[in-house]
Amino acid sequence: MRYMVGVDVGGTFTDITLVDSYSGTINNHKVPSTPDDPSRAIMTGVVQILEMNEIPVTEVRYLAHGTTVATNALIERKGAKTGLLVTDGFRDLLEIGRQTRPSLYDLFKEKPEPVIPGHLRLEVEERLNADGEVHKAFNRGSLINSINKLKDEGVQSIAVCFLFSYLNPKHEKLAVEEIRNIFPEAYVSASHQVVPEFREYSRLSTTAINAYLGPVMQTYMENFQNSVKEVGIPVDPYITQSNGGIISIQESVSNPVRTAVSGPAAGVVAAKNLAELTGYKNMITFDMGGTSADFSLIEDGEPKVSMDREIEGFPARIPMLDIYACGAGGGSIAYLDNGGALKVGPESAGSFPGPAAYDRGGTRPTVTDANVILGRLNPDGILGGRMVLDVDASKQAMEEHICKQTNLTVNEASMGVLSVVNANMARAIRLISVEKGYDPREFTLVSFGGAGGLHCGALARELNIPRVLIPPSPGTFCSLGLLVTDIRSDYVRSSLQVAASESMYMIRQLFEEMEQEGSAMLAKENVEEQNRRFVYGIDMRFKGQNYEITIPVEYKDLLEDSVYKIVERFHEQHERIYGYSNKNGLVEFVNYRLTALGELPKASLEKFEEQDGRKVKPTSFREVYFSEVDKPGYYSTAIFNRDDFVPGDQIKGPAIIEQMDTTILILPRQTMIVDPYRNLLINTFGEEE
Numbered sequence: 001m002r003y004m005v006g007v008d009v010g011g012t013f014t015d016i017t018l019v020d021s022y023s024g025t026i027n028n029h030k031v032p033s034t035p036d037d038p039s040r041a042i043m044t045g046v047v048q049i050l051e052m053n054e055i056p057v058t059e060v061r062y063l064a065h066g067t068t069v070a071t072n073a074l075i076e077r078k079g080a081k082t083g084l085l086v087t088d089g090f091r092d093l094l095e096i097g098r099q100t101r102p103s104l105y106d107l108f109k110e111k112p113e114p115v116i117p118g119h120l121r122l123e124v125e126e127r128l129n130a131d132g133e134v135h136k137a138f139n140r141g142s143l144i145n146s147i148n149k150l151k152d153e154g155v156q157s158i159a160v161c162f163l164f165s166y167l168n169p170k171h172e173k174l175a176v177e178e179i180r181n182i183f184p185e186a187y188v189s190a191s192h193q194v195v196p197e198f199r200e201y202s203r204l205s206t207t208a209i210n211a212y213l214g215p216v217m218q219t220y221m222e223n224f225q226n227s228v229k230e231v232g233i234p235v236d237p238y239i240t241q242s243n244g245g246i247i248s249i250q251e252s253v254s255n256p257v258r259t260a261v262s263g264p265a266a267g268v269v270a271a272k273n274l275a276e277l278t279g280y281k282n283m284i285t286f287d288m289g290g291t292s293a294d295f296s297l298i299e300d301g302e303p304k305v306s307m308d309r310e311i312e313g314f315p316a317r318i319p320m321l322d323i324y325a326c327g328a329g330g331g332s333i334a335y336l337d338n339g340g341a342l343k344v345g346p347e348s349a350g351s352f353p354g355p356a357a358y359d360r361g362g363t364r365p366t367v368t369d370a371n372v373i374l375g376r377l378n379p380d381g382i383l384g385g386r387m388v389l390d391v392d393a394s395k396q397a398m399e400e401h402i403c404k405q406t407n408l409t410v411n412e413a414s415m416g417v418l419s420v421v422n423a424n425m426a427r428a429i430r431l432i433s434v435e436k437g438y439d440p441r442e443f444t445l446v447s448f449g450g451a452g453g454l455h456c457g458a459l460a461r462e463l464n465i466p467r468v469l470i471p472p473s474p475g476t477f478c479s480l481g482l483l484v485t486d487i488r489s490d491y492v493r494s495s496l497q498v499a500a501s502e503s504m505y506m507i508r509q510l511f512e513e514m515e516q517e518g519s520a521m522l523a524k525e526n527v528e529e530q531n532r533r534f535v536y537g538i539d540m541r542f543k544g545q546n547y548e549i550t551i552p553v554e555y556k557d558l559l560e561d562s563v564y565k566i567v568e569r570f571h572e573q574h575e576r577i578y579g580y581s582n583k584n585g586l587v588e589f590v591n592y593r594l595t596a597l598g599e600l601p602k603a604s605l606e607k608f609e610e611q612d613g614r615k616v617k618p619t620s621f622r623e624v625y626f627s628e629v630d631k632p633g634y635y636s637t638a639i640f641n642r643d644d645f646v647p648g649d650q651i652k653g654p655a656i657i658e659q660m661d662t663t664i665l666i667l668p669r670q671t672m673i674v675d676p677y678r679n680l681l682i683n684t685f686g687e688e689e
Helices: 038-052 069-075 140-152 172-181 200-230 249-254 263-278 369-374 391-406 408-430 456-463 472-481 502-523 560-578
Strands: 003-010 013-020 026-032 059-067 084-085 122-123 134-136 158-159 187-190 238-240 246-248 282-286 291-297 309-312 314-316 322-327 332-336 343-346 444-448 467-470 487-498 532-542 549-553 589-597 620-626 633-639 650-652 653-659 662-666 669-673 680-683
Touching: 003 038, 003 263, 013 038, 013 456, 013 472, 026 472, 026 680, 059 263, 069 549, 084 140, 084 200, 084 343, 122 140, 134 309, 140 172, 158 200, 187 200, 200 249, 200 314, 200 332, 238 263, 246 249, 246 487, 263 282, 263 291, 263 444, 263 472, 282 408, 282 532, 291 408, 322 408, 332 369, 332 391, 332 408, 343 408, 369 391, 369 408, 391 408, 408 456, 408 620, 444 456, 444 472, 456 467, 456 560, 456 662, 456 680, 472 662, 487 502, 502 532, 502 560, 502 589, 532 560, 549 560, 633 650
Parallel strands: 003 059, 059 238, 084 122, 084 158, 158 187, 282 444, 444 467, 633 653
Antiparallel strands: 003 013, 013 026, 238 246, 282 291, 291 322, 309 314, 332 343, 467 680, 487 589, 532 549, 532 589, 620 633, 650 669, 653 662, 669 680
């Protein structure tokens, strides 16, 4: 067996990447997504790409995919009917939350309804103190009554979250055992297994979401696994997690909340791999598809990870790549609000009916339609000519919904749509960079996704980012990310300790305990010992602060005489993030984090020799409208086929480069060069100094 397959399921298209692990050859394919059952598009695409390359299914040695099943179930509120068992007196904690409004200045914005309604949230007589000691003994009769009530209500899943169980899980374990005895068919999610760390509401919310998604994910994964077996693929598939790693189907069913942003995470992992190859260690990733645009920041070769994110308004206390999404994709719909202002997104036309240009019944103007009208997308066909675009339909949609109400010409309205969507995306990039203390001028914009190539040049110019890097297959880059990642599982323990030498012995014990858990998981995943690696981190804060900073540490740092090094790193990070650090302040250790990594064989990009002095000939010329010049209007623009480029080739804008999975726009006064890995490097302001 020699072939590796990665699949990324998007809102509009499902992308498939096939890699020959012997030769390194990479092939890509796209099929329309099937939102009603994502596995249909996955299996259709996998079978098609194997048939196109005359490869028997029995030659597949590795299959992984990113899934949106958990996210969609939460968005659409199509999770399982779920019950909740909590400590006596804490029934309404899920409703009360943090007593904050979702939007400080929007008095009409409502908090999302809890995924578990009030009548299915039941109390159990038990109570632990803040040190984990028993305050009120466990009442088994109270527990049995609550379980029977939930069973009578017909719940499919039960979440268990008792006070301070992260310090002492004894009562939760008893509850899980009793549920298994009385109600064995129920899916069970206990907080000490999902997120064993302090902050009661975040822990409860994460456990509730996990239970709510569990049965849905279980059904999907069983169907997907059966589909894989039915076509004859001889391996079990892996699933991407929100932390960028992959995990087996069995593990993902136990913790479905960890797959919440699995698709976008794969793209960030692929960008990290590019950072190692190219030497551009600081990157801002820009993934623009048909439905949304996702952004993330990589500093010194490492993606940023967030431990406390919200999913559809609900706190999820799990490690997730710090990805910011906004409703700006090729299918984002343009409209005029009640005040007559032009807006774009977040509503998307999706793959059906899609943009008006797709001729599938769409009648409202989208970002794609604007690019079609301006000549930036090839009207004779995209996806290698498989999809012909209807320019007249795009113009009609723009005239009907925008031009008639504004007196703008079709070209002016189309440029307005692009300006608005670019402004929305520039704002998102500032959120992950400028507002967190990073200067975009020190980063490279890595553009991928089917629509990214048309907007990356303008975004980089807007934010003064010096260069844009576009990988060989940007439209299927996320599916490639699934083939360059590792098995990963994250563990955490909580214990408030003063950052002093006397705390280090206990902290070493906590890390050793987590390392044993990680080793057991990797052994279960058949990872050999020499391919196992562990990464350590400690959440730290000044005493009295409500937020922590995760400081990377090595096991050798966990000695009594090394604590000052850890504290010094904390002060450095605190000063970078907040602009100051009190060197005399009392510092606390809060959470202890361990990541267990199982290194897997990876797809690799082949490096080629650069060739100098070549002059690439365009395949054609097309009239393209530009407003990014002194005199807006149509300009004769050279059209290139990306397959014609080799490393060392250079061109100047304006120009358009077309390939099967995307279209790349090089603006006037920008230049492009092909690097040894066949990446395109666009110099935002002309020749690099």
